[in-house]
Amino acid sequence: MARNTKRDVERTRAHIELGAAKLRAGGDPQIADTLEALLQPYGYRLLVVDRAPARDGQNDMNLAISVAEPLRAAILAEADRTESNLSAVLTDGLQRALDGKWTPPPASRARRNSGIVKVNLNVPVDADTLKSLRAKLPEMTGRLGYKVTPPQIALSWLVQEFGLEEQLND
Template identity: 30%
Template sequence: MAGSIRARAASAVAKLKQHGEHDEAAAIESLLAPRGYLLLKRTEEGSTDPLSITVSAMLKQAINQTAEEWDLVTDALAEEAYRLVLDGKWVPAEVGRAGTGKRGTKAVLQVNVDSELRGQVQGMLPALSKKVGYRVTEANIVLTHVCEELGIERPNTAAVEQLATRLPRSLRDHFHGEAERLGLELPAIVEDGIRGLLDGKWQPERHPYFTVDKRGPQRGSWSEADRANLKVRVDRNLLASMRARLEELSEQLGYLVSPGTVLYLILTDRLGVPAE
């Protein structure tokens, strides 16, 4: 049979969709996604446990949309987080107290994790919490890793003077290259954009996960891209003022606007995107 297994599976997905078999198509797409093999592996090796995490509706929306954009499976990311903790390679940072802003709509983010793996991590959490000096929970393990992998800043976990997001490496390199070509520094560009946002001279309108051609979120539109972190340090007071506006801005635009979202929108507005 000609063609790679991935190509043939992708062809099968297309045919299933043509015949209205969307659930079956989605199952194959999940296995084709990065780390998707973990889902099949664990169904062969043992049972899974559901973990339900209460988050804001906008954070859940941002996680689901970004995972779809990258063609990543949240269950696989969650399981990866447990393994990192179990192997002693990573511990989530302490989560700060929630602010005094308005209470938004809550939602439940559910992930399924290998039962044996989850039990092993549960057993080590008391000792781990004592070692690091703060309470480490399953919800914090999963949410922190998922958000880090997707480039989404969780509320109350922010670096004081830093904006961060995760992008295709080609887009990150484009931003650095364009700034250098114009004789500008990324922090100066971002700070100018934040000031425009605060004084009303600039209003972001596009959805943060629009693809380059602006057709809107599409499953796997960045799935083949090599991901890279982009971090920009800005004035502490300016960043604090911006963060205070994010809840209001999220309500206005109808999607979660995180500091990383603002970073992405400012840079695409000022520096454009790479030509296809």
């Protein structure tokens, strides 16, 4: 993501001020007020949807999932589009894997030196569910015939839930 320079910010602020003045003069004071509100300290928050967590978060533990940068962006965009709470979606998937109601596929590996940039997708999940899953990993690995880890299970679940299978191999 490109960084804004001081000059870029000043130009954008000037454009918003000019737009607000033109709208006010043109008979659209409500739109002008909205633009001016964006210029106030923390005005950018008017552009961000407040989300109440689906859970109280008291018993959550962070799960870091290493994922290709474009796939993380796609997961976040799809969660946003569907107004899904990633914590709730992921806790549900981990619980289904733990209960044997869903079987995670084997992990796909990126080729070495492929140039794929990996980043972390950090999602809080229910700590008890995650601890129980970790305790059951040796049994799951033996039964499935391939190694499973909480991040691999989590990524597989999110990709399936949001219909992003084609992006997994990009």
